[in-house]
Amino acid sequence: MNREAESCANVDALLLDYAYDELVGAERAGVExxxxxxxxxxxxxxxxxxTRRLMRVLEPEPAPETGLESLLAFAEKAAARQGAGAAAxxxxxxxxxxxxxxxxxxALVFVLSTTRAPRDLVVPAAAAPHGAKGAAASxxxxxxxxxxxxxxxxxxxxxxxxxxxxxxxxxxAAPLVASVSQERVEKLxxxxxxxxxxxxxxxxxxxxxxxxxxxxxxxxxxxxRGPPADAALVLEAEEAARGDDLDANExxxxxxxxxxxxxxxxxxxxxxxxxxxxxAAGKDSAPESWTAQPSQQRAAEKKLAGGSAKAExxxxxxxxxxxxxSGRFDAELEAAAGLSRCGDHAGAARLxxxxxxTVAPDDERAPAALLVFARELExxxxxxxxxxxxxxxxxxxxxxxxAQLAESGRARAQAALEAAxxxxxxxxxxxxxxxxxxxxxxxxAPARSLEEAQGPLEQR
Amino acid sequence: xxxxxxxxxxxxxxxxxDARAFEQLVRRHRTPVFNFLLRLCGHRQRAEDxxxxxxxxxxxxxxxxxxxxxxxxxxxxxxxxxxxDALRKESYRKAESLEASAGNGADERPLVERFASVxxxxxxxxxxxxxxxxxxxxxDRLPAEQREVFVLREYHGVPFREIAEVTxxxxxxxxxxxxxxxxxxxxxxxxxxxxxxxxxxxGARSLAT
Numbered sequence: 253m254n255r256e257a258e259s260c261a262n263v264d265a266l267l268l269d270y271a272y273d274e275l276v277g278a279e280r281a282g283v284e285x286x287x288x289x290x291x292x293x294x295x296x297x298x299x300x301x302x303t304r305r306l307m308r309v310l311e312p313e314p315a316p317e318t319g320l321e322s323l324l325a326f327a328e329k330a331a332a333r334q335g336a337g338a339a340a341x342x343x344x345x346x347x348x349x350x351x352x353x354x355x356x357x358x359a360l361v362f363v364l365s366t367t368r369a370p371r372d373l374v375v376p377a378a379a380a381p382h383g384a385k386g387a388a389a390s391x392x393x394x395x396x397x398x399x400x401x402x403x404x405x406x407x408x409x410x411x412x413x414x415x416x417x418x419x420x421x422x423x424x425a426a427p428l429v430a431s432v433s434q435e436r437v438e439k440l441x442x443x444x445x446x447x448x449x450x451x452x453x454x455x456x457x458x459x460x461x462x463x464x465x466x467x468x469x470x471x472x473x474x475x476x477r478g479p480p481a482d483a484a485l486v487l488e489a490e491e492a493a494r495g496d497d498l499d500a501n502e503x504x505x506x507x508x509x510x511x512x513x514x515x516x517x518x519x520x521x522x523x524x525x526x527x528x529x530x531x532a533a534g535k536d537s538a539p540e541s542w543t544a545q546p547s548q549q550r551a552a553e554k555k556l557a558g559g560s561a562k563a564e565x566x567x568x569x570x571x572x573x574x575x576x577x578s579g580r581f582d583a584e585l586e587a588a589a590g591l592s593r594c595g596d597h598a599g600a601a602r603l604x605x606x607x608x609x610t611v612a613p614d615d616e617r618a619p620a621a622l623l624v625f626a627r628e629l630e631x632x633x634x635x636x637x638x639x640x641x642x643x644x645x646x647x648x649x650x651x652x653x654x655a656q657l658a659e660s661g662r663a664r665a666q667a668a669l670e671a672a673x674x675x676x677x678x679x680x681x682x683x684x685x686x687x688x689x690x691x692x693x694x695x696x697a698p699a700r701s702l703e704e705a706q707g708p709l710e711q712r
Numbered sequence: 713x714x715x716x717x718x719x720x721x722x723x724x725x726x727x728x729x730d731a732r733a734f735e736q737l738v739r740r741h742r743t744p745v746f747n748f749l750l751r752l753c754g755h756r757q758r759a760e761d762x763x764x765x766x767x768x769x770x771x772x773x774x775x776x777x778x779x780x781x782x783x784x785x786x787x788x789x790x791x792x793x794x795x796x797d798a799l800r801k802e803s804y805r806k807a808e809s810l811e812a813s814a815g816n817g818a819d820e821r822p823l824v825e826r827f828a829s830v831x832x833x834x835x836x837x838x839x840x841x842x843x844x845x846x847x848x849x850x851x852d853r854l855p856a857e858q859r860e861v862f863v864l865r866e867y868h869g870v871p872f873r874e875i876a877e878v879t880x881x882x883x884x885x886x887x888x889x890x891x892x893x894x895x896x897x898x899x900x901x902x903x904x905x906x907x908x909x910x911x912x913x914x915g916a917r918s919l920a921t
Contacts, residue, residue: 268887274871302908303898307866309840309847309911315746319764323771324735330771331731613757614764640805647798648761651769 260286263293271300319614581607581617588628597632604628619649623658630665635672639665719783727774734774738767741784744868745791751863752795754852762798766791781877788870789878792860799856840911850900858893861886 263286269275270283287294584607591600604625611618626641642662646655717725717733719740725733745766749759769790777786851859860879864870872890876883898908 268890269872272865272872299898299908300894303894303901304866305911306843306847306901306906306908307851307862307897309843310751310851310867312743312747312867313750315743315763316760318760320738320742323738323764323767324731326768327726327734327738327771328731330774331726331729331734334727334729334775613761643801643805647801648765650794650797651765651772 260290260293263287263290264296267293267297267300271297271304318612322614322616581611581621585621585624588624592628592631597628598634601625601628601632601634601637613648619645619652619654622648623654623661626658626661626665630661630668633668635665635668639669720779723774723777723783724779727777734771737770737783741787742767745787748788748863748868749791749795751851751867752792752856752860753799754848758798762791762794765794769794782874784870785874785877788864788868792878796856796860843906843911846901846904846906850897850904850906853900854893854896858889858896861889862893862897865890 263283266275266279266283270280275283287297584603588600588603588607591597591603604621608618608621608625611621622641622645626638626645629635629638629641632638639662642658642665645652645658646662649655649658652658717736719737722733722737726737742763746759746763749762749766750756753759753762766787770787773790851862854862857879861875864875864878865872870878872883872886876886879886901907
């Protein structure tokens with residue numbers, strides 16, 4: 253067959269490959285031969301070329317440095333595991349028991365808080381010991397006070413919790429632990445270099461990780477490697493927790509969880525009022541606004557969290573060096589747990605929302621914070637917002653051990669939405685312009701008592 | 713020096729416990745993957761999220777990694793799936809929020825935020841810089857399945873056969889989408905008054921490795 257005489261149709265089918273230089277040999281020669289003679293096909297090719305020239309105005313942009321450090325630390329940990337110690341021995345492995353224990357303590361607080369009867373105002377932190385037993389012991393204290401939330405037949409879980417196996421001993425907590433237990437990790441990690449220590453002492457970790465200049469200053473593998481240790485440890489804990497099914501231990505919630513807060517049938521006005529309890533920035537923007545700096549955060553944080561929860565959770569294994577800013581995350585989480593325990597899920601959600609605003613999405617603590625946020629929204633009856641938060645979790649952390657949990661949460665929230673739709677027609681129409689601040693404030697009282705109850709611990 | 717090792721070799725080394733190999737992979741492909749995500753999802757913050765999540769998936773998937781396909785094909789497949797997933801959920805949520813705020817008019821699509829020009833690389837020339845918003849807009853208007861094909865082929869130099877692997881459709885479908893993409897871009901740009909002879913060649917710089 254004479255390639256020179258290719259028909260326009262044949263050439264057209266190959267024109268794309270030709271334009272992108274994917275043709276070789278005879279085919280290429282055939283197209284070129286035809287193009288030399290056929291103005292129509294030349295014009296077609298030129299049209300493609302013109303569009304391509306335009307599109308190549310877009311130049312590549314540099315990838316952000318954010319998260320690179322922690323990613324590499326994560327990889328190091330994974331590599332150490334994969335190599336079974338053959339290569340790249342991990343400097344962090346020995347820290348793991350501390351992580352598991354302390355993390356579990358914190359996560360337990362939350363599990364307890366979200367599974368308890370809402371009207372019970374007992375403050376569990378009061379049971380936390382002052383001594384050197386630290387986090388694991390305090391978890392034990394909680395456990396004894398509320399055996400319901402722990403695995404049955406494990407009256408004194410402290411011993412297990414202080415071991416890595418603790419992660420298996422209390423499966424529901426573990427995935428949260430993986431991301432939540434920052435404080436002691438950070439302290440231990442920061443022991444690697446004094447600069448890191450100082451830095452962590454001064455600023456919230458999210459900022460530290462997000463600070464490009466700082467990251468550069470540290471160098472990818474430099475000495476100041478505080479933060480990456482977190483990621484490494486988190487991986488360890490996460491791995492330990494993997495395979496545990498949260499759902500299995502999760503109390504089954506009704507499709508519409510709202511009644512938990514108001515047992516009697518609620519009127520639509522009430523439901524609406526609760527929904528509007530979200531501050532102006534809430535709803536849609538909550539998880540999206542992770543990069544935004546919260547403005548009015550400080551005062552509320554101080555009131556709610558103080559340093560008390562942090563003190564409660566201070567691990568015996570960690571030196572107290574490094575200041576407290578990194579512990580603020582835990583403290584705020586605990587404060588939110590306090591609100592949740594008091595049945596103020598909307599308040600807890602608001603607090604978590606603020607907390608999320610300080611956490612970069614690639615922060616290892618982000619998944620737990622987001623998941624708990626979604627959960628609190630759900631418990632608060634804010635199904636639409638909860639659905640979005642769950643959806644955000646699934647889209648951001650599809651590989652996270654808790655992704656399935658988020659999926660089922662999302663399904664629940666959707667079901668609740670549909671149920672609400674069925675009842676009241678167009679959702680969102682005619683919400684009263686209630687004052688969100690009012691609702692929010694009135695719920696702060698229990699949290700203050702929480703702080704008071706924990707106060708003495710701060711003096712350690 | 714291990715600088716020039718093949719991606720697949722590095723990945724196998726990482727699988728065997730060499731974290732440095734992973735670091736090389738990241739440094740080699742981080743920017744291309746970021747740009748792929750950025751152009752595909754059109755949202756800087758989300759592209760950053762997805763970038764991180766993509767690499768985390770690479771780490772988690774390392775133990776099961778077999779060099780059956782090119783590493784980059786695997787990598788782009790992961791990134792692409794994450795992004796498509798996010799886009800699907802985005803449109804779902806958008807539909808819902810539109811419904812919730814019916815009649816609110818202003819549709820602040822995050823996609824329109826586009827690749828914020830502030831962060832863009834310094835321009836070769838002001839002429840091309842002036843064109844960029846329209847170019848971005850035109851790309852944004854493509855259906856996602858055409859956009860991904862176009863971006864992979866045009867900016868990342870991925871051959872059609874490999875794009876077929878990444879997107880899970882036949883090579884013919886890929887090419888057909890590419891034709892539609894080019895035609896759609898030409899029409900959109902033309903409607904904006906931007907014609908093919910307006911760009912200056914200096915802008916062309918490939919991410920292909």
